[in-house]
Amino acid sequence: xxxxxxxxxDFETTGLSPLSGDRVIEVGAVLVENNVxxxxxxxxxxxxxxxxxxxxxxxxxxxxMLRDAPPVGDxxxxxxxxxxxxxLVAHNASFDQRFLDAELSRLQLRRKAEFxxxxxxxxxxxxxxxxxxxxxxxxxxxxxxxxxxxxxxxDAEMTAGLxxxxxxxxxxxxxxxxxxxxxxxxxxxLPKRNVPDYLRKLADEQD
DNA sequence: TGCCAGGCCCTCTTTAGGGCCTT
Numbered sequence: 001x002x003x004x005x006x007x008x009x010d011f012e013t014t015g016l017s018p019l020s021g022d023r024v025i026e027v028g029a030v031l032v033e034n035n036v037x038x039x040x041x042x043x044x045x046x047x048x049x050x051x052x053x054x055x056x057x058x059x060x061x062x063x064x065m066l067r068d069a070p071p072v073g074d075x076x077x078x079x080x081x082x083x084x085x086x087x088l089v090a091h092n093a094s095f096d097q098r099f100l101d102a103e104l105s106r107l108q109l110r111r112k113a114e115f116x117x118x119x120x121x122x123x124x125x126x127x128x129x130x131x132x133x134x135x136x137x138x139x140x141x142x143x144x145x146x147x148x149x150x151x152x153x154x155d156a157e158m159t160a161g162l163x164x165x166x167x168x169x170x171x172x173x174x175x176x177x178x179x180x181x182x183x184x185x186x187x188x189x190l191p192k193r194n195v196p197d198y199l200r201k202l203a204d205e206q207d
Numbered sequence: 208t209g210c211c212a213g214g215c216c217c218t219c220t221t222t223a224g225g226g227c228c229t230t
Contacts, residue, residue: 013230017212022230058230094214095229119228120215133228150230192216 005033006116006181007082008089008163010155011099012059014051018102023047024072025061027079028152031086035164041082042153044069059150076103086113087181091134091159093117116181118163120188124195125166134158141165174199177206 009029015022025047031039044061046069056062090096093115101111122132129140134155138145143161148154167179176199183202190198 011230015211016230019213020211022211025230055230090229092214092227092229095212098213099230123216131227 005031005086006089006163007031007084007086007113008118008156008160009083009096009100010090010152010159011096012055012061012150012152013099014047014049014055016095018099021049022099023049024076024099024103025051025055025066025069026059026152027075028154028156029079029082030153030156030160031082032089032160032164035167037157037160039082040153040157041079043075043078045072045075046070047072061151072103073107076107076109080104080109083113088113088115089118089159089163090115091117091155091162092119114181114185116184117188118159118166121166121184122162124187124190124192125169127192134162137162170199174203176203 007029009027011024012026013022013024024045026044027042029041030037044066046066048071050063051061051066088097094117097111097115104111119132122129122137126132126137126140130136135149138158138161141162143158143165145158145161146154167184170176170179186198187195
């Protein structure tokens with residue numbers, strides 16, 4: 001015990017911008033407790049609009065699949081229950097955060113949990129990686145996948161795999177006893193050159 | 208029909224521009 005629980009989540013959407021009218025079409029989320037996945041949530045959602053051919057091909061989610069899916073609002077209510085009060089993690093979190101907040105706002109709900117971003121942490125821990133896209137990082141760290149990409153639950157599972165791998169490596173490489181959520185949030189914002197010093201000092205403080 | 212974001216981060220920087228990420 002002593003580690004935090006976080007929910008790693010991923011949205012598939014009709015496009016890049018909720019302010020331009022884009023909606024969510026699928027959510028995948030995994031609960032990570034003590035650095036192990038202990039629960040999962042996944043659902044397609046009917047956004048009330050047709051998705052473009054590009055999105056159909058990018059995600060493999062067709063308009064036909066969405067036709068009989070539950071409305072976004074129903075799924076977001078169930079997702080809120082799953083999120084409970086856990087902190088949140090996503091790859092390029094600002095994207096998922098914008099969509100989550102936009103959909104909650106339509107329900108007159110507000111997010112209470114804080115986000116951390118696996119992309120921003122990975123840029124600091126693996127500056128030499130050829131790319132910091134989720135797929136590239138999964139290859140770079142040789143993480144297990146089921147070969148599915150750009151579906152919400154598969155991407156959430158891969159992001160969780162990356163997140164837990166980074167925490168394990170922080171513990172082993174810097175002899176950290178604990179890697180609290182606040183430390184990951186701090187890493188997101190730290191200038192790259194300050195990261196090694198910060199982690200060494202943190203290890204000293206934990207001794 | 209046609210339109211289409213935002214934040215991070217580097218650099219030939221700060222009176223800016225452009226690539227990377229997310230769908």
